[in-house]
Amino acid sequence: MDQIRKEDYHSLDEETLFIVSQTFKALSDPTRIRILHLLFEKECSVTEISDCLELKQSNVSHQLRFLKNLRLVKYRREGKTIYYSHDDEHVMKTLQQTIHHALHE
Template structure:
């Protein structure tokens, strides 16, 4: 909701498709492993194998989590030969994640 200059509340409409995508994104972020992966990718671009090593996870688990993150455009990748390198999709993703971590940490 927004306030106008006369201190009356104005309801801001949000498109149904946008609401659905926001809900899907939060659902995907509801998994601690996905949060760990995003946090790691906020620091640098990494391959699946590098993520596996750093987070001590199984390759199949990391691949599945990356697929879920990619489906809601939280991560993106580029290919170099046969290796895919992943990073976060944009700064909004990391800013939101960092703010939520800060919020929970200070509570």
């Protein structure tokens, strides 16, 4: 295997490192994984997420805010109801591959 030379290596800037670490932080929480997995399947309101995953609405709202700040979920308003869906295909593919890896024997 070839050694990489220092002058050929392009390190990551601090902002990129921060975003990557925050994304992995988001994916390290079981509740956020469950929410993202559900939103990969379908768009949902907070009530639907809460009911489907048997979580308190306040917990769901808190986790969605965290995910929205990282641009992992997006939302749209329909009347008084807000619907959430996933917002980053790259992260969702990573999550799906990780789930597939965990299920592989």
